[in-house]
Amino acid sequence: MSDGTGGAGGAEAPCGGGEPERSDSLRTFGEVVKAFRKRAGLTQEEFAPRVRYSVPTVASIEQGRRFPPLDFVERAEDVLDAFGALRGAARHLSRQPGLASWFRQWARFEAEAVSLYTYECRVVPGLLQTEGYARTLFTNQLPPLGDDQIEARWVARAERQRLLRERPNTAFSFILEEHLFLRRTGGTEGTRELISHVLDLAELRNVEVQVMPLVRNAHAGMAGPMQLLETPEARWFAYNEGQRGGMFVSERKEVSVLQMRYARMRSQALSLDDSLGLLQQMRGAS
Incomplete structure (x- = not known):
């Protein structure tokens, strides 16, 4: 899903927009x-x-x-x-370079989460993107971005990606639609590099990647992408993003509904081993 980075994925101003503010x-x-x-x-x-x-x-x-x-x-x-x-x-830190204003609250929680679940059907999540893939998203954004804006978004995204390796006790779960890799965003070589990158990250003990196959007669995520996280205090929050903004969800009943849907999608997606096998097969065919 988008990430407030200009290229869906979770933290700067993704494909949908959301202009990051600059501040000292x-x-x-x-x-x-x-x-x-x-x-x-x-x-x-x-x-x-x-x-x-x-x-x-x-x-x-x-x-x-x-x-x-x-x-x-x-x-x-x-x-x-x-x-x-x-x-x-x-207390006066209200702006974050490269991050859309509507994403920053989620980014702060994300940096401390003990569990982070992401379902994406539009683009590969920002935490899993390669630089080439991310820059392709940024350069194709409308209205067009300047070079400085693109650089700020990539820096913000690259910083967020440190979470996967710097927080080994945080459990990261990703459910990705198969068509995200079939679209070949960034070209054939870019897609091969992206798949290899995702496979490398999936080898980390704290990272799980599942693929939702193209053909599936039941799908609990038809309402769109979502992110869920658990704080060190065992509170759960959710985040949903659209074309021009994001919504932080704290109401327990609403979060519970999204947890239920994510749990069902985990059973509907391919198993961990089958998901990695499909990605390896797709890398060879790309």
Whole structure:
């Protein structure tokens, strides 16, 4: 599904639109973190394990390229004895480069989720996209995007993709329609590269990929794509996206309906082994 990145998939301003806003707020927050870190006499390599994040993640936050997760803010505040400055600065983070405004709330929850489920019928989700596939989506967006906008969207998407490897305890489940690969977005070679990339990610212990076959007489996802996530506090939320905006769903009854549909689709899609077998077959035929 779209991701607020300009190319469906979950976080910047996908195929449907949603113009990302630009702001110095993330860069300012990053400079504040860096100043307090240096005041504490810590390098990024020394600071990262204390806040339980990787060095690349700390670097991205300090450079203003990544929205700081809530637990990062709290841990950094304590580790750096920042007098409440980081908490205060975080409250003013309302914009994220490369992310559509209507996607940012979901992106913050996504960064801390313990489970994340995605069903997509329009494009391969952003978390699974190759750079070539993503840029094809961005360059074909209407109204046309400028080079700087395309670059901002790719940077935001690439940052989000770190979640798959940097959060090994988060369970990622993807259900993808078979026709997404048959469309050959980005050409034959681009599709082969995309399938290989998805197969590589599916080897991660925390990533499951299932394919919904072209022919299926029962399908619980006919109402469209969806995303579901579980927070560390065991709360579930959902996100649905359309052509020009997204909808964050917190009402428990509504989320329960989507959970029921996703569970049914898991039984309707091909098994994990059969899904990977089909993808391997499609890669060879592309």
